[in-house]
Every structure is written in structure tokens, then in C-alpha cells.
Amino acid sequence: MSTATANRAETEAQVEKILTDGLKDYWHAICPSHFVKDTPVSLRRLGRKLVLWRDADNKVHCLEDHCPHRGAPLSFGIPLGNKIACGYHGVEVSCDGTVVSVPGNPGCKLEGSRPTRAFHIQESAGAIFMYNSSENVDEPPPLVLPEQLTSGEYSAFLCYTEWRGGYRYVIDNVMDPMHGTYLHKQSHSMSVGARSAEFQLRDTDTGFIFEKAGQRDVNFDWSEWADTGLIWLRLEIPYPKTGGPGGNFGIIGCYTPISPDITAVFHWRVRKVEGWQRDAWRFLYKNRLEARHWTVLEQDRVVLEQMESDANQREHLYQHDVGVTRARRQLRKLATDQLNRGVL
Ligand code: FES
Ligand SMILES: [Fe+2]
Secondary structure (H helix, E strand, O other): OOHHHHHHHHHHHHHHHHHHHOOOOOEEEEEEHHHOOOOOEEEEEOOEEEEEEEOOOOOEEEEEOOOOOOOOOHHHOEEEOOEEEOOOOOOEEEOOOOEEEOOOOOOOOOOOOOOOOEEEEEEEOOEEEEEOOOOOOOOOOOOOOOHHHHOOOEEEEEEEEEEEOOHHHHHHHHOOOOHHHHOOOOOOOOOOOOOOOOEEEEEOOOEEEEEEOOOOOOOOOEEEEEEOOEEEEEEEEOOOHHHOOOOOEEEEEEEEEEEOOEEEEEEEEEEEOOHHHHHHHHHHHHHHHHHHHHHHHHHHHHHHHHOOOOHHHOOOOOHHHHHHHHHHHHHHHHHHHHHHOOOO
16 A cells, blocks of 8 residues: 555544544534433543533533543542542542542642543533533633524424434434435425425535525425534424414434444424414424424434444435535535644
């Protein structure tokens, strides 16, 4: 093998590793809010093992779940506000990763050092978001969410699940609106519209929209890729009359690797509804719509969980897959940029 070929193969393997773990120096949704209580919880996400806990002010803290002394999981320890005491020998680590006390050997070199990886957390829209910094930072960039999750004009329900399979297959699925017409053809909201379509790409300030040419607000007609320092996807499907008053049914999606073969799947089901319409939708959602939406999502899960992990190595794509291709290219570019910054 020539040196150039070997270098290319190594770069390729590094980019793949970055993508498998999840992008560094990006925000990621890591779990629903209710996963984290005042007792520490250990979670695997983004190629890391993390410990999270809440302090008395309900603020969530997050460290690598690894004691700097001898590596016991900090999640076995005792939370003390914004620090945690390891359960093995009592070493105390503050939420910025600094060892603040070594009770067995006061004054030793470990005290005052900052050996533990610490991660900034923000809680919003019923979920916990983590800034996956490549090194400890004092200030993360702002978490920028879509208006559907921040504006009072919308109402949202977080629907969280975990699927077998890599997160990139879940992204592919969302960037492929045409599967709605076939996989979900029996559903309450996707049984109408043309069964073949021409698609087009349109750039936005934060990414791009992949949309059917000449069909809007009929079926699952478009998907959006957005990068605001958090990668999120968006789509809308019109509600039938039985969906009650209000705008289209919207979905905001974030997909985070738990491991190479398990994905944390976040879907916020959103609708533009205010006042009594908001109450009507929230009531209808809980009583009738939620079960139907879950049925549709199950159809996605069943297909995706049965895809072989290397299915994307043997594909024959056509015009409907341009959204998938563009999203993949975008992710690769971000991974390559990360590699070029020297961050693995
Ligand atoms: S391993 Fe944590 S204090 Fe020793
Ligand atoms: Fe689907």
C-alpha cells in the first residue's frame, strides 16, 4: 500500500471514529429531564461515561464518571451540591472537574488539580443538553434551539426512546420524506398525496430543506437539516380534521449515540397553538393522538432496527435520496473539520 493510500485510510478511519462517537464541541441532547434526580446517575453517551446529578437548586451537573484517584465510578459517590465525593476513598471533585479535597491525604498534589472532564449542561424543553467539549471549558457557546421549542406560540411534547442501530440511520430516515408515503401509508396522517415525486434542495441560514417540488402540506413533504451548534432536524405533517384545531403537526428531532449500536432518539411533537387551542391539542394528544403517533414511530423503529449495520455500504440511491446524501456529506465535513482542529 502506498503512503498516500495508507494516510487516506487512516484519515477515513479517524473521521469514522469521530462520527461514531458523535461530534465534539457541539451541543447534544442526552436524556429527558426526569432521568436526573438528586442521586447520581451514570449514562453512556457520545463515547463517554458520564455522571449527572442535581443540586438543591435543581441545577444539573455533569462529570466524566471516573474518579481521578483510581477510576471508581463517581456515580457511586455522594453528591455535595456542586461537587461529588467518590464513594471509594472520599476524594471530592467539583463540577468544573477540579479536585477540591483529598480527605485521606490533605495537601497532596491531587488537590487543586483539574484532572476530571467536566461538561456544561442546559435543561430545556424537557430534556438535558450537554456541550460535548473536547476539553474543559469555562463558558460553552449558547444552546440555540428551534423556535418550536422556545416560543410560547408553540406547544411541545418530548417523546424519547432508545433504538438499536447507529444514530446516522435515524438521521437518514428523517431526511427521507418519501418513506412516509410507503412505510406510513396506513397512518392517520400520511395516506394522501402523490406516490412519486420530484425533490429539490433549498439552503437556509442554518442548513437546508429537502422538499417535494409542487406538493406542500399534503403528506410528509419536506425535511430540514439545521446546525446551530446543535444538529437538529425538523419536519411537518398536516393533521387531518380529527387532529383538532391548530397548525401542522411538527417534529423536531435530535439523535445521540449511546453506543455505536444504540441511539437516544428525541422527538419533540409540536404544534402552533395558543389559548384554548393549546389546551384542546394537549388534551387530544394525550387521549387520542399520542397512541397513533407512537404507532407510526414504531414502523420506523422496526425497519431501522432490522437494517444491517453496514447496509449503507451497499446502496443504490436515486433522486429521493439527495437529502440523505447531503446530510451525510454535512456530517462528514463537520467531522473532517474537527479532525483538522486536531480533536479526535
Ligand atoms: S477511587 Fe475515588 S477516591 Fe479513590
Ligand atoms: Fe417515519
